Amino acid sequence: MQFLGVYIREAHAIDGILPERQSGTWLMGTGERGLTIETPLSIEERRDLARRCALEMELGFPFLVDDLGDAVEAAYAAWPERLYLVDVDGTVVYKGEKGPDGFSPDEFEGVLDELVSFYAGTLGAAR
Amino acid sequence: MNEMIPPEQPEHGDWLAVHWWRMRGALPLSALVLVSACASTPPPPEVDSPSWKFLSARYDANHDGRIVRAEYLRSSDAFGRLDADGDGAISGADFDPRWDGVPRIEAVARSGTSEPAKNGRWIGFDDFVHGEGGPGEGDPAPLFRLATTDGEWIELAGFRGKKPVALVFGSYT
Numbered sequence: 634m635q636f637l638g639v640y641i642r643e644a645h646a647i648d649g650i651l652p653e654r655q656s657g658t659w660l661m662g663t664g665e666r667g668l669t670i671e672t673p674l675s676i677e678e679r680r681d682l683a684r685r686c687a688l689e690m691e692l693g694f695p696f697l698v699d700d701l702g703d704a705v706e707a708a709y710a711a712w713p714e715r716l717y718l719v720d721v722d723g724t725v726v727y728k729g730e731k732g733p734d735g736f737s738p739d740e741f742e743g744v745l746d747e748l749v750s751f752y753a754g755t756l757g758a759a760r
Numbered sequence: 761m762n763e764m765i766p767p768e769q770p771e772h773g774d775w776l777a778v779h780w781w782r783m784r785g786a787l788p789l790s791a792l793v794l795v796s797a798c799a800s801t802p803p804p805p806e807v808d809s810p811s812w813k814f815l816s817a818r819y820d821a822n823h824d825g826r827i828v829r830a831e832y833l834r835s836s837d838a839f840g841r842l843d844a845d846g847d848g849a850i851s852g853a854d855f856d857p858r859w860d861g862v863p864r865i866e867a868v869a870r871s872g873t874s875e876p877a878k879n880g881r882w883i884g885f886d887d888f889v890h891g892e893g894g895p896g897e898g899d900p901a902p903l904f905r906l907a908t909t910d911g912e913w914i915e916l917a918g919f920r921g922k923k924p925v926a927l928v929f930g931s932y933t
Contacts, residue, residue, distance in 0.1 A: 640909075643933050644933050652841070697906035700906070707893075709894045711929035714929055716929070718924060718927075724898060724899065
């Protein structure tokens with residue numbers, strides 16, 4: 634199983650589509666983390682932000698950076714966050730609901746478990 | 761009988777004539793003082809918003825508590841999104857609690873109302889987030905080739921026939 638993170642448009646950049654309003658009530662937690670982020674304007678800025686993000690979250694897998702045209706994000710309708718599982722033959726096996734409500738690591742883990750046992754079963758049968 | 765002769769008083773007009781040259785010089789100065797006294801507005805109330813503090817420190821060049829378009833060095837779209845109440849400037853009022861969580865899908869010329877309107881400019885968060893799109897289960901996953909934060913190029917197609925891939929889309933905030 635290969636995990637790939639894809640860094641896309643910021644969910645709550647202050648000049649973005651859904652800024653977290655900072656009237657003293659922090660809605661989505663970025664305030665608690667002390668994050669005031671403006672939309673990155675170049676691929677280098679995006680990469681820098683992605684790097685900070687990967688560091689803070691201790692991401693254990695590669696973090697790809699989508700281009701400024703948000704092409705991959707658009708192809709996967711992934712904003713603000715989403716999980717997909719792609720099978721070995723290149724087809725989508727699991728498509729998570731868009732986050733944050735749909736971002737369910739538990740559900741994802743369930744799917745992973747199924748996939749793993751499927752492959753294990755196949756391997757067992759092959760012996 | 762002595763006639764009391766009042767000291768010669770200049771006629772009103774004369775008085776003006778006598779003093780006009782003095783007043784003329786002073787007038788512009790006093791006018792200036794008067795005008796600037798009227799024009800200086802009280803400083804806007806302090807707004808407890810980290811975003812406003814961030815933006816005002818960065819863009820409010822004349823420190824008048826308002827960031828006008830000329831002071832904001834980024835795009836007009838972004839300016840429109842930040843100017844929540846549509847009054848033509850980014851100010852503390854744009855960080856009032858009533859704007860919490862209001863999505864800024866489009867930020868074009870406003871109708872003059874400062875209430876979010878359902879006419880294509882402001883749409884519900886649900887409508888926006890749960891819009892359709894992306895490959896469905898059973899569909900081929902769109903291929904792509906992107907660079908990692910370390911500059912290494914990775915292609916989705918490279919995993920075909922080798923490993924299943926878990927794609928985790930997200931951002932920092």
